[in-house]
Amino acid sequence: MNEYSTLAAVDLGSNSFKLQVARVVDDQIYPLDVLKEPVRLTAGIGEDNKLDDESQERGLACLSRFSERLRGLPQGAVRCVGTSALRVAENTAEFLQRAEAVLGYPIEIIAGREEARLVYIGVAHSLPAATHPRLIIDIGGGSTECVIGEGMKPLLMESLHLGCVNFTQRFFADGLITKSNLAQAEIVARTQALVIAASYTGKWKEAVGSSGTARVISDVLVQNGWSEKGITREGLARLREYMINAGHQNKLDLAGMKADRKPVFAGGVAVMSGIFAEFGIEEMTITDGALREGVLYDLLGRFHHRDMRAATVNQFMRRYHVDHKQARRVTNIATQLFMRVEQSLASADELKPYLIWAAQLHEIGISIAHSGYHKHGAYILEHADMPGFSQQDQARIALLVRTQRGRLNKLDNSEPIPETFKPLVFIIRLAVLFCRSRSRQRIDLGNFSLKLNQTSAQLELSQEWLKVVEE
DSSP states (O other): OOOOSEEEEEEEOSSEEEEEEEEEETTEEEEEEEEEEEOOTGGGBOTTSSBOHHHHHHHHHHHHHHHHHHTTOOGGGEEEEEOHHHHHOTTHHHHHHHHHHHHSSOEEEOOHHHHHHHHHHHHHHHSOOOSSOEEEEEEOSSOEEEEEEETTEEEEEEEESOOHHHHHHHHOTTSBOOHHHHHHHHHHHHHHHHHHHHHHTTSOSEEEEEHHHHHHHHHHHHHTTSOSSSEEHHHHHHHHHHHHHHOBGGGOOOTTOOGGGGGGHHHHHHHHHHHHHHHTOSEEEEOSOOHHHHHHHHHHHHHTTOOHHHHHHHHHHHHTTOOHHHHHHHHHHHHHHHHHHGGGSTTHHHHHHHHHHHHHHTTGGGGTOSTTHHHHHHHHHHHSOOTTOOHHHHHHHHHHHHTTSSOGGGSOTTSOOOGGGHHHHHHHHHHHHHTTTOOSSOOOOOSOEEEEOSSOEEEEOOHHHHHHHHO
16 A cells, blocks of 8 residues: 555544644654534434535535645545434435535545544544553534543444534524523433443543543633633533523633534533533543544554554454455455456556455354355444444445355345446455365466456466366
8 A cells, every 4th residue: 555645634523524634754643734614514414314405515615625725635645534414314325425526535434433443543642651541532513432442542432422513403402501401411411321331430540532522611611710721520510500690502701612612512511511420520631632633543554554454354254253264265366356357447456455355254144144144244244343444345345245145136226236346246256156165275266367347257267277176
């Protein structure tokens, strides 16, 4: 994989879209430019669970401006991720098609735990080294990521459906702030946090807040004299009292709070108060590191042979008791076949990893049942938490595992095989067939030719190879 001197991360968050450009020096990342715009996608999700036209246009206009800053950067140097709002909206696929055309780069939708993992990586790189475990709380527009980790390694990762935008919509839609609706919002936040609180209790020594909600609450508490630094339980109590006395979000005249935060501030405070109460937090330090920094460091790791995806594939092979020798046989044949056609494929460098991952994982479904194992494997790959992979990545690998055998006309017509993946489907099916005997000998196809087009495939093997097989 190529290495780049400049990297960029785009975070399509539920509240704000953010762009960070950074230069790479050895194993460190140094920010060059940061852009941020309050798009509030979550506020645009209606009762039909779809993004409305207005929120989509806000997002597209923002991405158009981002594209000007990204112009000239190679595809491999830019990673764009979408989070909570794009995970839940039913028309995300339609929006992404337009968004990618405007931005000029592919956009990945990451699962909640993958978001939590990336947040931790960003936070860990922004904090001084420590030997004690830390609890990271990242309150976004539509979700809250809760991670416990030590050093650079996350240990517990969860994503809760709590956010400053969706809680503001739910409890403070008319702008009114009362003792009753604030208490109700905090109770709901505590109830959702209760699900994971028991498994987190006693496993951390320091609480750290990241992203905009934590930073603005900290700024407000410090600049109004309610906390010496960071966020404290006492400071939150005084802030709640002030908000109730103000009575309306428009009357929140607080030092440290920017105008664009005022419409979602009450929801953020309610979530933070609920988290503090349920986790028993007394004080929280604040860090600048967050999701986009984690995306950058994760991208950098791929260039330096520390790709989290490779570690995840190996871990899945162990977890599901994959026959490593058979996986290597299929991967070997699939690679040989791919090499014969890669010159004729568009984006061959991007396609090849999916073929390799699918070949390595093609038998994970056997741990459930041999009958229909390809279907079981596809289900696991599409629905499991796979650190390093986006939801689209998992869907693509699942497609290849699902289509390794069986009749293709039985596939769901609502999700046809993409044209770019049809050669990979053919190759993995052929590789599995070549290795069906599970022979211990390494299979080498020797001098052969493979030609693919939209309607047919032609494979020619040498007479010498056929003689060896017959013997």
